[in-house]
Amino acid sequence: MPLTSEQCRAARALLDWTQDDLSVRAEVSRSTVRGFEGGQHGxxxxxxxxIRRALEAGGVIFLDPDADCGPGVRLGQTAHSDRDKGQS
Structure with a gap:
């Protein structure tokens, strides 16, 4: 399933990552992330x-579209526990 700009933005929001955070973790330029999320280019x-590997390493799970819903993202259990540890 191809990565959508909406999934990318939602995944970053779930992880509380900036575009800079994602670009560093994915080893791509910030302008690439910004342009993709803004719909300027694929x-x-x-x-x-x-980008997908970086988000998955952060704990994001990508959801395939089905008859009722489009593609999406959610946090896996590991991501929840890792985020909770950081907030202690």
């Missing part, structure tokens, strides 16, 4: 894979 396959 992503090369390798760039999309790098």
């Amino acid at each position: 992503l090369q396959r390798a760039t999309a894979a790098a």
